[in-house]
Amino acid sequence: MLHDHTNTFSFISYEVQQRIATVTLNRPEKRNALNGAMVAELQQAFRQAGEDDAVKVIVLKGAGEAFCAGADLEYLRQLQQNTFDENLADSQALMQLMLQIYRHDKVVIAQVEGHAIAGGCGLVTICDLSYAVPEALLGYTEVKIGFIPALVSVFLVRKTGEGRARELLLTGKLIKAAQAATYGLITEVVPKANIDGYVHGIATALCDEAAANSLKVTKQLVGMVLDKPLQEALETAARLNAATREHAECRKGIQAFLNKEKLAW
Incomplete structure (x- = not known):
């Protein structure tokens, strides 16, 4: 289109x-x-x-x-x-x-x-x-x-x-x-x-091969690393990690991976 x-x-x-x-x-x-x-x-x-x-x-x-x-x-x-x-x-x-x-x-x-x-x-x-x-x-x-x-x-x-x-x-x-x-x-x-x-x-x-939310959050991670002290950067990363696990795209991706299914994003 x-x-x-x-x-x-x-x-x-x-x-x-x-x-x-x-x-x-x-x-x-x-x-x-x-x-x-x-x-x-x-x-x-x-x-x-x-x-x-x-x-x-x-x-x-x-x-x-x-x-x-x-x-x-x-x-x-x-x-x-x-x-x-x-x-x-x-x-x-x-x-x-x-x-x-x-x-x-x-x-x-x-x-x-x-x-x-x-x-x-x-x-x-x-x-x-x-x-x-x-x-x-x-x-x-x-x-x-x-x-x-x-x-x-x-x-x-x-x-x-x-x-x-x-x-x-x-x-x-x-x-x-x-x-x-x-x-x-x-x-x-x-x-x-x-x-x-x-x-x-x-x-x-x-x-085709990457989830939109994963790309967005990964960009955030890379962008914030140099702005924060090590401990704070890791804490932020851990929170983003936890939040992403609840995201619909993550659930869908892990399910497909476990079932050995090919996923088209």
């Missing part, structure tokens, strides 16, 4: 097919550069996917040559005219989008078929899984224009550790997808000819 909401957006496109929502950054002529309107549309699309029971997995990709080249030039020009409060509100909108993706109830997969730079690399950083073509360059170039990779630093330190984060954020260098994979910045490198099918296969397997 295909729900196509492409017409409701100007800077992105959104469609749902076979329980996979595909969110596409759709400004190929601007290398999918971010501006305030695109950030707002992305928030709307991720909210829509979150509320739609027909969606189990979300794929984020870019139209054309680039995944996302960072902030739009016009947008950067506008930021220079803004007051501090306007810039703070703008930055907080991007913060909300990043948190929304990072904490989303559904698994979010980045399909990176071109360069992901600055804010574009930030989007890749917060996805649960990410697959990039070998030609893709990734990096955070903010310091080179006198800016700072403020929001992404919070997520990158969690993802790659402090050493790698310092290296990438301070040098502003771009690295190839293969190196990004060894850094733990992306999950895997996939040839361009195969990436569509590969990501679709991963998304389909998540839909």
Whole structure:
């Protein structure tokens, strides 16, 4: 079943097919550069996917040559005219989008078929899984224009550790997808000819082989580990464990496992 909401957006496109929502950054002529309107549309699309029971997995990709080249030039020009409060509100909108993706109830997969730079690399950083073509360059170039990779630093330190984060954020260098994979910045490198099918296969397997509640709670577990002292993290994990045992999907899954039945989620 295909729900196509492409017409409701100007800077992105959104469609749902076979329980996979595909969110596409759709400004190929601007290398999918971010501006305030695109950030707002992305928030709307991720909210829509979150509320739609027909969606189990979300794929984020870019139209054309680039995944996302960072902030739009016009947008950067506008930021220079803004007051501090306007810039703070703008930055907080991007913060909300990043948190929304990072904490989303559904698994979010980045399909990176071109360069992901600055804010574009930030989007890749917060996805649960990410697959990039070998030609893709990734990096955070903010310091080179006198800016700072403020929001992404919070997520990158969690993802790659402090050493790698310092290296990438301070040098502003771009690295190839293969190196990004060894850094733990992306999950895997996939040839361009195969990436569509590969990501679709991963998304389909998540839909068919894992319970929606299990994916949601597992994301919560991973997301909260670094926020709590060890004992508190373990107590929270134990409570989530106990609560999950009572969930209908868990009962169904264990029953099928005990009966050696194949279960389609």
